[in-house]
Amino acid sequence: MKKQNSLTRVTRKVAFGVTAIIVLAGSTMLTSCKKEKAKPEVVAVEPPSKGKITEESYQSGTHNGFFWSLWKIDGATGTVNYANGAGGNYSVNWNGFNGNFTCGKGYSVGSPSYKIGYNLSTYSNSGGGTFGWYGWSRGPYYEYYVNETWGAVSPHTGTYLGTFESDGAGYNVWTRWMTGKNIDGGDGFRQIYSSRVTKVPTGQNRVITFANHYNKWQSLGYTLGQLNIPAIMVAETWGSNTNGNINCTIWAQP
Template structure:
């Protein structure tokens, strides 16, 4: 993460929280359910963005019991194609894209106890951006990430807090204060994130035990607030004339 409006510019996020909160209150959405781990992921990939305050497009809904969302920044140009696949699968592909987009599949409400399995079948990203577990909390406002891999620009910036191990992988922990709008349109929020020391591999099953990250952040004095906001395995991209393809399947461990 650097001074661009990336892992935190809240325009897309205001839309994400506003619409997602409505979904979270709806009986349409289901919570995390246990599924068998698929052997390979398949489909196309997703998009969302966030660099400007006016939202050009935002979509969300449910698919196979999962919450999904796709956001693209105002004024963005180029092609982005998102598709929901079977079960917890989704894919996104883009070409000649200018701007930011974010998308993903997950659950209608976050939880500190989630243990997410995933298989990243394809990952190609010529721009900045990240792939990993993502969500928000209220009271206090936090935007959180568990970054599993990223594009050509590293998402690491802010104050380095330390390194720990979770699910067999090393993670560096970072935080920074953001002066932009939080998910409810107010001013300011904190960003907290764990980033793998070594990028995740494709075509293999992996696990994110979110409680390990939640508790590590808490040990540094950063405790997430209310988590009744959707949480997704996010694919996020920004830049000029970018191209890429992501295919991911998630399931509850």
């Protein structure tokens, strides 16, 4: 989960205060249950020489039919390298990072009916932050997460609303009011999130039936608004001098 003073990360495009380099590089990427050679699209975001970013950086696009995005907060320092692999695969690694970033692959609009298959082949995160299904709603403004695993610092704060079962796993539900900027730059929004009781293991095919979480939140009195905003399988971190490495593949589960 992002810190209290974080800003919009998904749809707001702003000028870069860093140089974004897009190149092609050979790599072995995981797609569905098989590994194959691919030439991923690599987005390397480097800090300027004085170690200070003057603007938020945000990049997004489409790749192999999926929406992808990479966001980095103003003032962050350190190195983040994001790569789109074959199909629904992406990877990200970071070193000596100070601040907050999110990235991932998914769809250009959210939906309560999405059923997401995924395989998290690699996960390492020395800071805070989460991995899971992520998006926003308008009217009302919600930032929502289905947390499958998280870093060394637990994201579980706010009001605990109970536990339920989905896709063979137990999830704790939490909510909290945030006084920072919402997706459109206005003041204030609510976070609602389901977090697995136990972190998901790496290297296994898993499913998130988002309707189960959407309906559970609604039954607790927290109904999401319009979901015409990107929704992604997010990799997020925040903290000081953090390091990590994540590789994930997603697909539409029948």
